[in-house]
Amino acid sequence: MTFSFGLGLRTQHYHDFLEKSQPVDWLEVISDNYMVDGGKPLVMLDKIRADYPMVMHGVSMSIGAIKGVDPEYLRKLKKLEQRIQPMWLSDHLCWTGVHGRNLHDLLPLPFSEEALQVVTRNVNQVQEYLQRPLVLENVSSYVEFQESEMTEWEFLTEVCQRTGCQLLLDINNIYVSSFNHGFDASEFINGVPVGSVKQFHLAGHQNNGDHIIDTHDHPVCKDVWTLYKEALQRFGFIPTMIERDDNIPELEELLAELGQARTIADEVFSQKVAV
Amino acid sequence: MxxxxxxxxxxxxxxxxxxxxxxxxxxxxxxxxxxxxxxxxxxxxxxxxxxxxxxxxxxxxxxxxxxxxxxxxxxxxxxxxxxxxxxxxxxxxxPEHLAQVLKHDQEVAELAHLDWTLRRAFDGSNADVITREALEKLAAEGVSIEKFSPVPTLKLCLHHFNTLDIWHAINQEEVPPQVVALDEPMHVMTWRKGYSPHFRSVSAVEYAAINYLCEGCDLEAIGEALSLGFPGADIVNEFGLMIARWLDDEILTA
Known part of the structure; x- marks a missing residue:
């Protein structure tokens, strides 16, 4: 397992990455931001890619859509994948719209056998087309469905077993959903099979007292760090990154936050070695 | 369910x-x-x-x-x-929504259209631009180019208000001028030069020339069409200056 730490590449930090070598092992790029015809985004991408390994992370695949994944979206994604040659490629276990519409949100699925069959069909189609395993991220959610027949972690486990895909566990999303729905976040962590996780996301949120919104505009909170430690203890050293999408600070601040992740991982690792 | x-x-x-x-x-x-x-x-x-x-x-x-x-x-x-x-x-x-809703403030839709075309130019398709230096080098090698194409980000539109002045003022964080309806509508060209979207006004002759360029006409055909369309103008001189400016603007591909 690669023991490595990355950051999400954001336009505000292009200059920092071009100016000098930064202490990150890889960068995660939002695929959709670079599925464009040309211009500065692709030039910057190519320049930075020359110096850093990359992983791709999408927001619009809509892997849970009943109608299936849009072939045109897949074509553009593959073109970008061939350009970047990422270490792995991820999107979210969600749906974003139906009937040709896109709500530009990561909408939750019911954890039902029917949804499993739809996701399995779609993941198989994508993996066949891209000729590589897909990595899927658990999303934060604010509703649960009458139709759900299993827990989220049971659903994730089934998707992995049926398709061979892997998981991007967003530790913050586990925390947010556990708070919003009243389940035990540790039970989630312990319910996901060891060996199925490819990457961790760490992010911040907005706590409104009786619910949490997954805003990605704050530093990682103490409870999420604690959960990260639990996840490391269960899954081992999984590539980890800080994900900030709004209220984006100077790169130094994110590097310091990433340093905190390194420190926690070092602690867990040294304890494991000591044992 | x-x-x-x-x-x-x-x-x-x-x-x-x-x-x-x-x-x-x-x-x-x-x-x-x-x-x-x-x-x-x-x-x-x-x-x-x-x-x-x-x-x-x-x-x-x-x-x-x-x-x-x-x-x-x-x-x-x-x-x-x-x-x-x-x-x-x-x-x-x-922009069309604004034009429908703000019938008495049409400059707003015009400004929005400018914002939109500049944004689309930002990540529009790339092209191998012909520079003045490249053209001179080809000429020295005895290669002449009889036909150019415009870069794919090039768009033309018509302005009825002093929208370009308003855009510039806002861009420089200055108070925008009062809106003024132009005596004659003004042709505006938007495109990407390097990494940056650009725009400028174009004359009626240049507007016609760019349209011919977009239609795929070669230089000789464009010159002939302009001479016919603008009989009072010094087309030979004007068209030559136009091509030189297009090269500087980086709007030409082979």
Whole structure:
């Protein structure tokens, strides 16, 4: 397992990455931001890619859509994948719209056998087309469905077993959903099979007292760090990154936050070695 | 309830003007009630699309102010769903929406159209631009180019107001001038030079020449057509200067 730490590449930090070598092992790029015809985004991408390994992370695949994944979206994604040659490629276990519409949100699925069959069909189609395993991220959610027949972690486990895909566990999303729905976040962590996780996301949120919104505009909170430690203890050293999408600070601040992740991982690792 | 029905109903709920409750949501034992939970998705949809409009139409938003922009964006979001995976393309019909809604303030739609074309030029298709140096080198090698194509980001439009002055003032964080209706409509060209979107006004002769260029005419045919269309003009001289400027502007490809 690669023991490595990355950051999400954001336009505000292009200059920092071009100016000098930064202490990150890889960068995660939002695929959709670079599925464009040309211009500065692709030039910057190519320049930075020359110096850093990359992983791709999408927001619009809509892997849970009943109608299936849009072939045109897949074509553009593959073109970008061939350009970047990422270490792995991820999107979210969600749906974003139906009937040709896109709500530009990561909408939750019911954890039902029917949804499993739809996701399995779609993941198989994508993996066949891209000729590589897909990595899927658990999303934060604010509703649960009458139709759900299993827990989220049971659903994730089934998707992995049926398709061979892997998981991007967003530790913050586990925390947010556990708070919003009243389940035990540790039970989630312990319910996901060891060996199925490819990457961790760490992010911040907005706590409104009786619910949490997954805003990605704050530093990682103490409870999420604690959960990260639990996840490391269960899954081992999984590539980890800080994900900030709004209220984006100077790169130094994110590097310091990433340093905190390194420190926690070092602690867990040294304890494991000591044992 | 089937997944298809659930996704259809969830989407309708998000798109409807008023958020409602839904019987497919599980009773919450914790925190918010089900309608408040659905309202998070309902609100987030509107906030997200309004944000992308504000980002795309930055100068328009500055010109009309936050409150007015928010209201106009809100009416656009309610009337127009997104059919693109790229959220940046959502504002395509926003200038037209403004033209419909603000019949007595048509400069706002014109400004929005300028914002839109400049944004699209930013990440539009690349092309191998012919520079003056490259052309001179080819000439020295005895190679002559008889036909050029415009770069794919090049667009032409017609302005009826002093929109370019308004855009420039906003861009320099200055107070924009009073809107003035132009005596004659002005042709405007937008394109990308290097990494940056550009625009400038073009004369009637240049507008015609660029149109011929876009239609695929070679240089000789363009010169002939201009001579016929503008009999009083010194086309030989004017067309030569035009090509030199196009090379400097980097709008020509072979």
């Amino acid at each position: 089937s997944l298809a029905t659930l996704q259809n109903d969830f989407q309708s709920l998000v798109l409807d003007p008023e958020c409602r409750s839904a019987d497919w949501v599980a009773d919450s034992k914790h925190g918010l009630g089900s309608k408040q939970r659905l309202a998070i998705y309902h609100n987030a949809y509107r906030i997200r699309l309004t944000e992308v409009l504000r980002d795309t139409f930055e100068h328009t938003a500055s010109y009309i102010g936050d409150e007015w922009f928010e209201r106009l964006a809100g009416s656009y979001v309610q009337a127009n769903t997104s059919e693109h995976s790229n959220i940046g393309l959502y504002g395509q019909a926003f």
